[in-house]
Amino acid sequence: MTEARSEILAGVRAALAGVDPAPAAPTVPGVSLTPADAVAKFAERVADYRAVVERCGAAELADRVAAALPEGSVIVPEGLSVQVPDAVVDDGTLTATDLDRIAAVVTEARVGIAETGTIVLDHGPGQGRRIISLVPDTHVCIVHEHQVVADVPDAVADLDPARPLTWISGPSATSDIELDRVEGVHGPRNLHVIVVAG
Amino acid sequence: MRVALMVTCINEALYPRTGQAVVRLLRRLGVEVDFPQAQTCCGQPMVNTGYLDEAVPAVRTFVEAFAGYDAVVSPSGSCTGSARHQHSIVARRSGDADLEAAVADLAPKVYELSEFLVDVLGVTDVGAYYPHRVTYHPTCHSLRMLGVGDRPRRLLESVRGLTLVDLPGADQCCGFGGTFAVKNADTSIAMGADKARHIKETGAEMVVAGDNSCLTHIGGVLSRQRSGVRPVHLAEILASTEATVDEAAEVDAGADAEGAAR
Amino acid sequence: MSATFVGMPAFPEAAREALADSQLRYNLAHATGTIRDKRAKVVAEVDDWEDLRVAGAAVKETALRDLERHLVRLEETLTANGATVHWARDAAEANAIVAAIAKDHAAEEVVKVKSMVTQEIGLNEALAEEGIAAWETDLAELIVQLGDDLPSHILVPAIHRNRAEIREIFMSKMAAAGRPAPDDLSDEPAVLAAAAREHLREKFLRAKVGVSGANFAVAESGTLVVVESEGNGRMCLTLPEVLVSVVGIEKVVSRWEELDPLLRLLPRSSTGERMNPYTSTWSGVTPGDGPQEVHVVLLDNGRTRALADEVGRQALRCIRCSACLNVCPVYERTGGHAYGSVYPGPIGAILNPLLKGVGHDDQVDSLPYASSLCGACFEVCPVRIDIPAVLVDQRAQVVDAHRNGVPKPEAAAMKGAAYVFGRSSRLAGLERLTGIGLGLARRVGIAAWTGARDLPDTPKESFRAWWRRTDGGRRKEHGDD
Numbered sequence: 001m002t003e004a005r006s007e008i009l010a011g012v013r014a015a016l017a018g019v020d021p022a023p024a025a026p027t028v029p030g031v032s033l034t035p036a037d038a039v040a041k042f043a044e045r046v047a048d049y050r051a052v053v054e055r056c057g058a059a060e061l062a063d064r065v066a067a068a069l070p071e072g073s074v075i076v077p078e079g080l081s082v083q084v085p086d087a088v089v090d091d092g093t094l095t096a097t098d099l100d101r102i103a104a105v106v107t108e109a110r111v112g113i114a115e116t117g118t119i120v121l122d123h124g125p126g127q128g129r130r131i132i133s134l135v136p137d138t139h140v141c142i143v144h145e146h147q148v149v150a151d152v153p154d155a156v157a158d159l160d161p162a163r164p165l166t167w168i169s170g171p172s173a174t175s176d177i178e179l180d181r182v183e184g185v186h187g188p189r190n191l192h193v194i195v196v197a198g
Numbered sequence: 199m200r201v202a203l204m205v206t207c208i209n210e211a212l213y214p215r216t217g218q219a220v221v222r223l224l225r226r227l228g229v230e231v232d233f234p235q236a237q238t239c240c241g242q243p244m245v246n247t248g249y250l251d252e253a254v255p256a257v258r259t260f261v262e263a264f265a266g267y268d269a270v271v272s273p274s275g276s277c278t279g280s281a282r283h284q285h286s287i288v289a290r291r292s293g294d295a296d297l298e299a300a301v302a303d304l305a306p307k308v309y310e311l312s313e314f315l316v317d318v319l320g321v322t323d324v325g326a327y328y329p330h331r332v333t334y335h336p337t338c339h340s341l342r343m344l345g346v347g348d349r350p351r352r353l354l355e356s357v358r359g360l361t362l363v364d365l366p367g368a369d370q371c372c373g374f375g376g377t378f379a380v381k382n383a384d385t386s387i388a389m390g391a392d393k394a395r396h397i398k399e400t401g402a403e404m405v406v407a408g409d410n411s412c413l414t415h416i417g418g419v420l421s422r423q424r425s426g427v428r429p430v431h432l433a434e435i436l437a438s439t440e441a442t443v444d445e446a447a448e449v450d451a452g453a454d455a456e457g458a459a460r
Numbered sequence: 461m462s463a464t465f466v467g468m469p470a471f472p473e474a475a476r477e478a479l480a481d482s483q484l485r486y487n488l489a490h491a492t493g494t495i496r497d498k499r500a501k502v503v504a505e506v507d508d509w510e511d512l513r514v515a516g517a518a519v520k521e522t523a524l525r526d527l528e529r530h531l532v533r534l535e536e537t538l539t540a541n542g543a544t545v546h547w548a549r550d551a552a553e554a555n556a557i558v559a560a561i562a563k564d565h566a567a568e569e570v571v572k573v574k575s576m577v578t579q580e581i582g583l584n585e586a587l588a589e590e591g592i593a594a595w596e597t598d599l600a601e602l603i604v605q606l607g608d609d610l611p612s613h614i615l616v617p618a619i620h621r622n623r624a625e626i627r628e629i630f631m632s633k634m635a636a637a638g639r640p641a642p643d644d645l646s647d648e649p650a651v652l653a654a655a656a657r658e659h660l661r662e663k664f665l666r667a668k669v670g671v672s673g674a675n676f677a678v679a680e681s682g683t684l685v686v687v688e689s690e691g692n693g694r695m696c697l698t699l700p701e702v703l704v705s706v707v708g709i710e711k712v713v714s715r716w717e718e719l720d721p722l723l724r725l726l727p728r729s730s731t732g733e734r735m736n737p738y739t740s741t742w743s744g745v746t747p748g749d750g751p752q753e754v755h756v757v758l759l760d761n762g763r764t765r766a767l768a769d770e771v772g773r774q775a776l777r778c779i780r781c782s783a784c785l786n787v788c789p790v791y792e793r794t795g796g797h798a799y800g801s802v803y804p805g806p807i808g809a810i811l812n813p814l815l816k817g818v819g820h821d822d823q824v825d826s827l828p829y830a831s832s833l834c835g836a837c838f839e840v841c842p843v844r845i846d847i848p849a850v851l852v853d854q855r856a857q858v859v860d861a862h863r864n865g866v867p868k869p870e871a872a873a874m875k876g877a878a879y880v881f882g883r884s885s886r887l888a889g890l891e892r893l894t895g896i897g898l899g900l901a902r903r904v905g906i907a908a909w910t911g912a913r914d915l916p917d918t919p920k921e922s923f924r925a926w927w928r929r930t931d932g933g934r935r936k937e938h939g940d941d
Contacts, residue, residue: 005547008709011764012528022525025518028511028721045734092748096665096699116735129749130698134691153720161681161716164746167739172691175731176600176616177623177649179491185599185653186660187691187738205923212916214923221933233927238881246833248855249874255882342835371789375832382830383908384476388793418913
């Protein structure tokens, strides 16, 4: 394999002999929004993907989460900022098969992107392992207003690539049949986003 | 300003009326064009088929024929695009630095007809009269390689008597594509058939474009289908006036009869 | 999947068959029309779209022009993040690496994220020969795999199939591959998608090894990125104990921040969405979360050859959005199979010759000619690949590769044209020029022209003759003008 490595790198070197470097890429700023406009646009654009979106104050959050949950068992990560009665707290031991029997998951997020209606999880405290927000069929995701940024470049600058990241824009979907979008394939078919004031 | 006409080889041989229309139109607008006799072909057929060496003599002839002119005007988006964007590739291939320099000097002075009228002469109403219902097909090279935009439409909208109807799927290629039309004849014809269908849907008497190469293909499909819709070059519409409309129709009939007999 | 592109005829012949299939023509026109409209709508929303294209092109181009440094850096950072890096010169080496990893874990099957590069190297077939089943988990790939079919589009490999055909494939083929389709399966897309979910879920839950490609690989952080819609990608990247990613060496970008223009350009260009449903990024192994053994196979397979091509190098900027396919008038009518490769459409027409080289395979040599050079592809390309310019250059390379052999009739005609167009005196007179024109037409095939098109009538005199006779119309003569 070291032979393959040296041969490929030599091939690259030979291919580019005498070729000038390309000029650096210009930065293109994203859209600029006031915090209030960003939150409004975020809610609107998440809803465009046919996710359920609601906004509430901090005091109402626990009730809203409870109301968003379907029948059946619920899993939550460690460090979730809201109490979910009867929820299983993930201790890192549940397998995919175990999680397949759980109906819903509640997590927080790391960033919300207004322009694209995207939620980004970096799987830190309150978000948990990637698997827990993937296998259950309903994902209730809490986004705090202060976490919402205007556009993709703001999010990229804010995120740490050393962490695993999951960018979520609406429920699982496919356009594979006649290029018509259909919601709900392998990922959570129900995405419920609660945007909390503050 | 010294202005030369690049008539193009296809107009030279098959559509002299288009070249004549450009001369008449520009003369009416106060511009005397020269026709440098040394000109032949821009070389695009060879370049686009991959024969770069074979295109070198054509490009050399081109820069020699048009050297010294302030502007070269051509009734073809495709040939203009070839001169502006492909001659440099051929010149580089030739290894002749003088040819490269001559191409670099000449290329920006080559204008497609609608560009010359709107950008150089600054006119959109050329005083034309053409009492027909027409639809406009923007040819790919004029649209995308040159970026003529809405110039042809603005010129057509100013023609008295003319009814311009929108062409569905106008920006879709007609399927000509030079030697593509024979190398991939089946695909070319499938594209041409869709273009012809859209043209017929408009109910226009004529389809107008800025390239007789594309019009040969589109017109060939329309003729085979006995559609009754005729292809016409933009220059011929813009050159038309009340005085020439009837006369042209008569000459047309005569020329067709004679041509068919050849 | 036993279907293969090997031995496909040259493009014109393959296209003729496709054009005769009216169901295919309808499916393609419907699907490409739908996606074109969606793309146009979301692109129009972005004020700075042209600036973004320039930035996207520059991000990829700067990485490519300094590729050795970035590859070495990527290897360092991936290794530091706990991944194992492998290098593969060609398909056989890459396939052997993946098979060896699966065997180390006694895996009899792997689950796959949709990936162009693993199709390019024929990984599924290679694994099958080693007794390892490779399950495609993207809906369209599943349709192609179950149907023993070939992919015909980069983004939507089953674009040539409509809902009724897909239902038929699920009904007849799912049972042999695992969980059967329900008896009451309808042809509603949502119902078909639900059947795929049920069928694949048992495979996700038990899989020990996942296989992916990557949309981007960030050198400075050692991060891989997968962009997808269905969540099958997340399943494959998260659930198995072992993850192997096969990554073409052109996928590298320098810095994390440079993902920005690309993540804004790709979804709008490909599925016509503001953002695709899921994007996953990972930097090697994350303790306690996801696969604890991570491999990355860096693949050449012709990429250094393409990189050496001065004009064609830009094709390596491609981010596989398939916008060029969706707007291409040739693709819309012939579909993807006619291109004889997993990379069809305008990008395939340049990428295949660049990766494989020209002059030794008629099928490959026919691809640069599978275009009317209308330029619609360049107009939509998010990383500004001037596909028409590369096509013309590839045509020249095809011609040059054959210059020492027996000249084709076309070559003789072009030489004749070169002679005549070199001096105007040689074409003085109409007969001469039309003679050349018709001669050329005959050699490249007049029958091909007249099959469905009439030829125009020939005028009585050439423009040149008219000009001389009338002094450019200044001297009126009888019968003139």
